Amino acid sequence: xEHWKTALRLALxxxxxxxxxxxxxxxxxxxxxxxxxxxxxxxxxxxxxxxxPCNVDVLDGSSLSLRHFLDSYAYSRPAVITGLxxxxxxRSLCSKQNLLREYGDRQVRLSTAxxxxxxxxxxxxxxxxxxxxxxxxxxxxxxxxxxxxxxNNVSEWRNLLDFYRPPPFLLPGTGRALSFGVAGPGTGVPxxxxxxxxxxxxxxxxxxxxxxxxxxxxxxxxxxxLAWLRDVYPRLPPRQAPLQCTVRPGQxxxxxxxxxxxxxxLDASVFISTFLG
Numbered sequence: 001x002e003h004w005k006t007a008l009r010l011a012l013x014x015x016x017x018x019x020x021x022x023x024x025x026x027x028x029x030x031x032x033x034x035x036x037x038x039x040x041x042x043x044x045x046x047x048x049x050x051x052x053p054c055n056v057d058v059l060d061g062s063s064l065s066l067r068h069f070l071d072s073y074a075y076s077r078p079a080v081i082t083g084l085x086x087x088x089x090x091r092s093l094c095s096k097q098n099l100l101r102e103y104g105d106r107q108v109r110l111s112t113a114x115x116x117x118x119x120x121x122x123x124x125x126x127x128x129x130x131x132x133x134x135x136x137x138x139x140x141x142x143x144x145x146x147x148x149x150x151x152n153n154v155s156e157w158r159n160l161l162d163f164y165r166p167p168p169f170l171l172p173g174t175g176r177a178l179s180f181g182v183a184g185p186g187t188g189v190p191x192x193x194x195x196x197x198x199x200x201x202x203x204x205x206x207x208x209x210x211x212x213x214x215x216x217x218x219x220x221x222x223x224x225x226l227a228w229l230r231d232v233y234p235r236l237p238p239r240q241a242p243l244q245c246t247v248r249p250g251q252x253x254x255x256x257x258x259x260x261x262x263x264x265x266l267d268a269s270v271f272i273s274t275f276l277g
Contacts (some may be wrong), residue, residue, distance in 0.1 A: 011246070023123035030261050037095035038203045040268040048186060048266040056080050061252070066192040066243060070167050073254060074196070080259075081244050081252045087202070090163040091249070094202050094270045099160075099182075100126055102232070106156060111149065114142025114223035121146050127181070133268060136186035138227040142257045144226065146269045147180035147189070150273075167198045167252055174276040181271050188225035188264040196257040197275040202248045204269030209233075211241040213258040217242065232252050 053170055057077070061084030073079045073267070104126035112119045123132070125148075132146055161178055170176070174196075188206075193213065199206070209225070211217045218240070219228050236242075246266065247253050 010011060010244070016096060023234075025177065030055065037267075038091070038094060038270065040270065042201045048207075048230075048264065049132055051246040051266065052275075054208070056243050056253070058082065058209075058245070062086070066169050070171070074169075074171055074193040075256055077212075078243060078253060078255045079260060080247060081254060082250065084156070084167050084198075084252050085165045087163075087165055087200070087250075090165070091202050093160055093163055094131070099131060102160070103157070104129075108148055111146040112143050112147035113145040113187060113189050113224065115190050115223070117143050133182070133184040135184055136187075136224065136226060138224060138230050142222045142223060142224055143189055145187060147181075147183055147187060148180045149183065149189070161272075164272060167200075167254070171276050172223055175230075176242065177275045179273045180236065181273070182271075183265045183269050183271075185265055185267050185269075186224075186226050189218045189262060190221060190223065190225050190228065191260050191262040193258050193274060195259050195277045196255060197273055198252050198254050199247070199263075199271060199273045200252045201249050202270040203249060203271060204265060204267035204271070205246050205248055206266040206269055206271060207244065207246045207266055208253055209262045211245045211260040213260070214258070215240075217260055217262075219262070225262045228262065229264060 029131075056079060057073070058080045059073075059082070061081045061143075064081065064084070104124065106125050107122050108125045110121045110123065110128065110132075111133065123146075128146075136145060157180055160181065166176055166178065185204075185220055191209075191211070199208075218232055218236075245253070247259055
């Protein structure tokens with residue numbers, strides 16, 4: 001009888017050890033046993049629930065040809081593309097745990113999240129994640145919102161970005177420039193425009209609002225996208241409504257050159273853009 005009890009204890013102990021090993025493997029792979037959010041939802045008590053409608057064309061990247069992309073979208077209208085690339089490895093490397101371990105002590109340059117201000121701040125990535133990545137109130141102006149996106153030395157993140165597989169479709173005569181970002185829920189960049197590019201969500205959800213080049217949207221350059229969504233968007237007549245869509249992990253949004261666009265991170269988000277120029 002005692003021998004049987006000892007065998008049972010050993011079996012249970014082996015089972016516990018196996019579970020712990022599996023948990024550690026998940027953490028090392030970047031999942032952290034967190035249900036697929038990369039650990040970015042932990043400690044965040046706010047997400048923006050309203051994903052809104054999607055009136056942007058959604059394309060299947062596995063069957064999309066370069067010719068169709070160039071003829072129908074590259075120069076004329078945005079599109080959301082699914083299954084265009086496989087970035088599972090890059091996604092695992094972008095877990096909160098992994099980025100803090102590998103880059104926590106590195107300095108990152110933050111920009112103010114408004115259209116016409118260029119104030120910068122340099123902090124450690126760990127300070128940004130632990131202190132500045134909290135949910136944003138609509139009352140906070142863009143000039144008071146520090147946002148990690150677009151101003152960081154790509155060489156410092158090269159070991160990470162080398163694993164990213166950018167969208168394969170280039171416009172004739174263009175190359176690629178990558179921009180990696182991490183942002184808290186409720187943050188975003190108000191309306192602005194530049195050259196063409198792609199934006200892929202790695203973790204979280206990002207809502208996009210877009211207008212063609214000849215339709216400048218009504219907005220205040222220092223009001224956040226969250227404030228615009230609350231104060232301006234509900235009063236827009238139908239003819240002034242934007243194109244919009246919420247982009248999820250594994251999806252890529254393409255925007256043509258000079259298209260006005262604003263973004264709103266619905267969750268703590270990790271994302272990367274590929275600018276064509």
